[in-house]
Amino acid sequence: MQKLEMTEKNIETAIFQFIFPFSIKNGIELNMFPFLRDNHFKPFRLDHLDDERAYYGDFHVSHRDLEAYFLSFTNRILFPHSENQKGFQRYSKPINEKVCLKTDYVSIPFQVNSIDVTLCPFELGLFTIRTELTELLMSYALEFGSLFRVLEPITNREAKVQIECSNEVFNSIETFVFDFLFAGLADFFERRTKKTAYFETFPFFEDERMYVQSLLSLKNNEEINTVDVYRAGSLSGLDSNGKLYVSANNLTYIQDYLDQHSYNRWAPSTHFVIDEHIFTCITNENGPILSEIANHIYGKFYYGLILNLFHKVVLLKLAHAHAVLDTERDFKEMEKLIFSINSFTANFFSLELVTESRSQEIFFQIRKTFNIELLYKNAKEALYSLFKYQENITAKKNSLLLLVLTLYSVIGQMLGMSIVTGDFAGRIKWGHIMNYNMVELFALFVAASGIIISLVLGYQRFNDWISFRKNRKAWIEETIMSSVKKK
Template sequence: MVEQQAEQANTTGQADPTLHTALLQFIFPFSIKAGVDQELAARLQEDGFTRFFLDNKELESLYYGEGYCVSHEKMERSYLPFAAHVLFPREKDHDSFRRFSRVNNLPCRLEMPFQSAGFRILSTDVFLCPFELGFLTLRVAIEEEDLPISTALEFADRFRTLEDVSYKDEHTFIHCSKQRFDRVEDFVFKHLVTVLEPFLDPAETNGAYFETLPFFVDERMLVQAFYGLNLPEGQDGISTELLYRASQVDGLDLEGRPYISASNPDYIKQYTRNHGYSRWAPDTYYMTNEQTFCCVSRARPDIATQLVNQMYGEYYYGLLLNIFHKIVLLKLANLHSRLRINHDNDEIENLIFLINKFSAKFYFLELITQSQGREIFYQLRKVYGNDALFDEVKMTLNDLFQYQDKFQAKRRDTLLMVLTVFTVVSGIYGMNQVIEDLKGNIDWSVMLEYSPFEYLALFLTFSGIAVSLFLTLREAWVTIKSRRKKRHYAKD
């Protein structure tokens, strides 16, 4: 939506529905420095985060606000065993999603250019994942009665922007604990999760911690939201324009009016068909794109509570898994693009290992047991384009295998040729010329009377021995180093 802020906004021209419930989860993917995940886990626990395990049922209603509960049994049953093993690991399983959570229950207020909104930070999650990736999740409830949905969408758009990139961002402030934060990133990294910043990997961004994955995130967090609607009098159902706005996080224009970032009705209808899931229409719709995943519902309160529990539970993990797939696939493609194909032979071998590890342990076509969860998961996978990326990575793997086979064959041929030349020349020629003088106690003074050909034979003899020792030691070192790297990547 940032690009739309430079253009004149299109007002919706419709009555703005109000919300009885506005619950949001802001997700920030980040890259972790190599080898520091154990230290980060210890620091998180020292800072009040609790390791999340499914067998601890006391956590089912702890992090989600009053009246909401996520059934651990239902969440585990929603995923097939090999997926559940990754998402809900045992304590010693590091090749998985390790979740650390903390209750905040922190009342705050967001000041926007045209109005303000009170909200509460319910809880915070930090996930430590394989491939040196992680997720930070802020669980937020907007605490305003009869809140217009445009205000909720504007809140989501302002809060998800870590760095000020527009006029409205520069005039948005957070008040919390008698402090004022001019930027969301300061509120997140210097107030909510202060232990995280030193562990973020700045290698890709020259030290900019809010852009640690520049090939995926552009200074904005992803938004997962539930909007419980009170429809205005005379409005029978949820309009396609409202669904589009919820997906695009279209809130208020520069004059404080509700707006929509598209004007073509046919385009809006086509977009909602392609990015929506309407199994429970006309009461409930799910909208997806690369930046948002939201549920817009006019269901009665008891049904709405069940929908929220799903958004906090199995759908939350389904979203994280799709984001994880997307980022890892992009990371593998990025590693491939940086290879110097004629020089980085060790990196080629490591990349082959990483691709095989990802495809064997983390990427499966079937992950969800229930039909509705499976359909939403597939919708997310389609929006992120993960299948196309995975096909591209598999083609990369095939190309790397072919190159490695050719390289190793060429290397074996060269090694065989060198050894053959030295064996034949130094063995036969050297033995015929100088072998008698090298038996028993060597009389080195005899070598002063050698002819040029005998000196050549002596040189070939010793150089053949030296080359054989060098090649043997080098192959042994390469093998040891390769095994160490494989153990390191397998541990990570």
């Protein structure tokens, strides 16, 4: 087996965006708008050109390029013109704070440039933390990304992380994020099980780790080899002794991994690696070319990534709802699930996202990594099975109703309802009822029960219609309009 050759590289600039999806408590989404404004978050709009340089440190994002990059259908979802339109409502806040991450073997200074909260349909949200590191070893940058993404530490190594910021010391990434950067945001999180969990609403999601999007710019045009690309894609930084580390020893395995997860159109100077937990770019370009790549990372690739991440989470949520559905009892939940799948397909899902053919390959890679097509296929199959089940149940109910009505109609015609109805015309002759024979009593019972059943069925249908309208309004608010401010 060929021995790995690892050499330390120097980083000119490293930018990391940490993205975390969360579930919002039902019915309180609209309360987040004033909360964000009170905490100095600003709505993001493409026509706010002064924001092109407000949130990205030394780099910028062209809003004009963003609008031209995505198809019009996608633009309506990603960049709504106001808070009253459906889609992703992004709120941004500049931070520009010097921070330091410390463990017992390394100290890594970095800067938090800005943070975002994006409110999405289906009672979902995303928050983003933009950080930047300069003039450091590549291993330190990768170690930073590996440790900072962990909200709830699992290993002893992760538990020893501290954050120093504004003369305060935070003993975990979680406290730094939710007590300093996003103070009060966790009050809007849905927690259905244990208090310390943020993803327990999504029992199908992996763990409490943020998704990482990064750009690593090597210094002095240093050569990028296969091991460097793998380390960047796997966030292999340092071992417990502070030494250079890679999470695999087999070069053949590394090459096979990169064959599946890397995108090398601009190699050997620039490589992309796309995995379930990371979207990274490693390059030895500098100057204007680096600025252009950063523009893509902060802009086009970021929005393409969060849209696919939104698709993945919603499809997983629908799959989980279908898996726990009790079709014998939860008829209302079944109707809600059918509506949700149709709403997602009609309003938010499309296989075509961008106008540039050269970038479609990257987005297809993201979709492949996230298994979007498979999840969507499963959702459509679930929709078909629910329709068939609902159709069979409705057919059985209608058959039973038709049988009852047919029996009443046949019996009524056989008996001739006129034999008793005469006593109930004008002034009712109650005394005659006591003298009825068995046939007349049975005719009276059929007539009275038929009237009662008709009234009950009519009331039930009317009540079902009212209930459906109310439920449909609630489903629309949850799926389509959950991120929209009421006028």
